[in-house]
Amino acid sequence: MKKISLIFSALMLCLTMTACGSGEPASAPSVAENDKAAVQGKLNKSENKTETVASTDDDKQSGTTEAPAEKPEEHTSDGTNILVAYFSCDGENYNVGTIEKGNTQIIAEYIADEVGADSFHIETVTPYPASYQECCDVAKQEQNDNSRPAVKGSVENMEQYDIVFLGYPIWWGDMPMAVYTFIESYDFSDKVVIPFNTHEGSGESGTYYSIQSALPNAQVLDGMAIQGKTAQAFNSDTQQAVRDWLDGLGF
């Protein structure tokens, strides 16, 4: 843990010296054929389902964004079987100052809008401090303790979702512990889990492996990692990169 802290501190110093503009450009990761096939299998399955949806999210999108005109018919989802679950904090954060909406949340909302998913904001019963430094201290303690902070609310009818996008920031080289609380609270058997995360230099930091280890009966795909500052600016290039990634997955 000490090693990770040192690496992170060095990384932060580096970024302090180089950070400028709206962050590193986001680029769509390449998608493996079997990952695309896994998504397609679940999307096809959804065509046979009814449109009954139990929404679980206060932050659910209005769905006003128009789908791109060229979107192929077969890629359209009615949203009944896709969930975007994400952890994200507003307040003071590294490299972006004090923000009104978390970096990961910005990406989560875009994905939910684009694929027509329900969404669930993973929030802890005890909120994290708004101060970046205090938040870092609490997060580090939780990680050292391998704790499972209680999460507010729950996803009703988790069984209706075949595809779960899981969004989170990197905290101390890992997912926030509350994300473990969340994923360990449900049966993910036979679900396709698609991670996405924001970070300030650590990339996905081995979290795809951690998620798969925690959810051995789910199929965890490779995801997309975006610098937090880039996500916060969310310019058209970032939007396009996320859209390209979703296209690659077959949405």
Ligand SMILES: Cc1cc2nc3c(=O)[nH]c(=O)nc-3n(C[C@H](O)[C@H](O)[C@H](O)COP(=O)(O)O)c2cc1C
């Ligand atoms: C407690 C804490 C720990 C962090 N640890 C890391 C880290 O290890 N590696 C990294 O690249 N960024 C780290 N960051 C930066 C966040 O990953 C980044 O700001 C992210 O975009 C925050 O997402 P959010 O606004 O959705 O919460 C950390 C930030 C916080 C608050």
